[in-house]
Amino acid sequence: MLLLFAFPAISQPQDIQSVISGMVSDKDSGEPLEDVHVYISYTTSGISTDENGVYSFRTGLSGQFELVFSRIGYETEKRTISLGNDEESLVFNIQLVSKSVVLSQLEVKADNSAWLRDYEEFKREFLGTTIYAADTEITNRWVLNFNRNDSGQLLASASEPLRIENLSLGYELLVELDDFRWNLRDNTGYYRVQVRFEELEPESDRQYRSWTQNRERAYEGSLRHFLKSLYEDNLSRNRFEVVWMNSTQRATIQPIEQNRMIQSLSSNGLDPKLALHGVKGFILKEPVDILIGRRSYIYDNRKRARLVPVRNDKSFFVMPNGNVLDILSLAVTGYWSSYRMADMVPINFEP
Structure with missing residues (x-):
């Protein structure tokens, strides 16, 4: 994927x-x-x-x-x-600008068996199938509409923002679904969203502790955790290892020298002033695998993700808190591609 x-x-x-x-x-x-x-x-x-x-x-x-x-x-x-x-x-x-929504049409679709089938497929790909997804629900699912294009992709749109309640992490998400398309045959696709996170009120100290622990687990080993560790040159300490594809042979991700940062940002159509905010740049000449977690003495059971460079110049940029600067600079496969909305914590979350 x-x-x-x-x-x-x-x-x-x-x-x-x-x-x-x-x-x-x-x-x-x-x-x-x-x-x-x-x-x-x-x-x-x-x-x-x-x-x-x-x-x-x-x-x-x-x-x-x-x-x-x-x-x-x-x-x-x-x-x-x-x-x-x-x-x-x-x-x-x-x-x-106001827009009109015909609720009666949405209600008919919500009771339709084809809609229900599409919804279950959408929910699986959008929320995910991890342990956190089991306690995550779209509370206004009837606002969703589905279609399939000539390529067999499942397309989804929403007449209003989706409300998602995540009882595993303690958040309510308000989600603007800009685009969703997924090929169910080969399990590839993408979605673009805007998200507002609102913290739920815990019903007990026990629930609060559970949310705190789950948020840290969701962050631990995530793409943002890796990028923050790369930024701080703490990959080994945080149990990440960069290797060549399908191997355990160490590889490297080359940093861009600080005196070249403004030029690199400008050449990629990005704001050069961001160099003043501590942004760092890196060169990834070819796809690499990221091994995640502690290696066992008996056998290597670490999770494996893959980073794929997208830009022609193979560059990508990272902010101090581990957020990638440009959507078009990196793609991922493997372990990280299983992360969905139910596994997401706010980008201003710090463990």
Whole structure:
């Protein structure tokens, strides 16, 4: 299986706070809109507009990310934003365009056997089949619509954001499904989403401890954990080993020299200012395997993932918290490709 990962480029300084604020209104009437979700995608940072359409929240994140404006019955708006190292205030006054949804059609599809079959296949590929997926549910599944193209791919769209309750990790996810297509014959495909994470309220200390442990387990050995370890030159300490494909022979991922970073970012169409935020670059000349976990003295039972370079110049860039900068720079197969929405923690999560 081949998957592309799309994560914003965000670092996380400890003492810098920026304020994001503004007003959201209906484009046709000009009336303020209440309960618009305004959030930084893939994080827990965000808020909903009040009765006057006003929102304001602080964030300690820094770097390049996507700010999302989402409300049921309206087209979603997005803004790509770069936050610097200085405290600042960003103001975005947004007008949303209304859209019509025929609920009766959705209800008919929700009772249709073909829809139910497609939903089960979608759920398996979207949420995953890991232990965390067993306690994860799409609570408004009726907003989904399915189709199949000439290539036999399963296509999915949603008339409003999906609400996903993950009782294994203690999050509710608000998911904008931008694109989903999956070939069920050879089990390949991809999806693009925008996600807001909201922490659930634990019912007991025991549940809180369980969520804390599961979040750390979900992060441990993940792609972001690997990239953060690569960034910090701590691969061995964190039980990662880079080897040539289908072997145990050690390979290397070459760092880009710091004095070449601005040129490398610019040549790939990326903001060269990100070099000031601590971004590091690497060259991966050919696919390599990543061995994950502790090696047994008796036999090697480590998990194996594969990193595949996508860009022509074989480069990719990593932020300090382990987020890959550019969606088009890396693809993965193997162990990491089994990670789905049910295994996801926010990119501002730190164990």
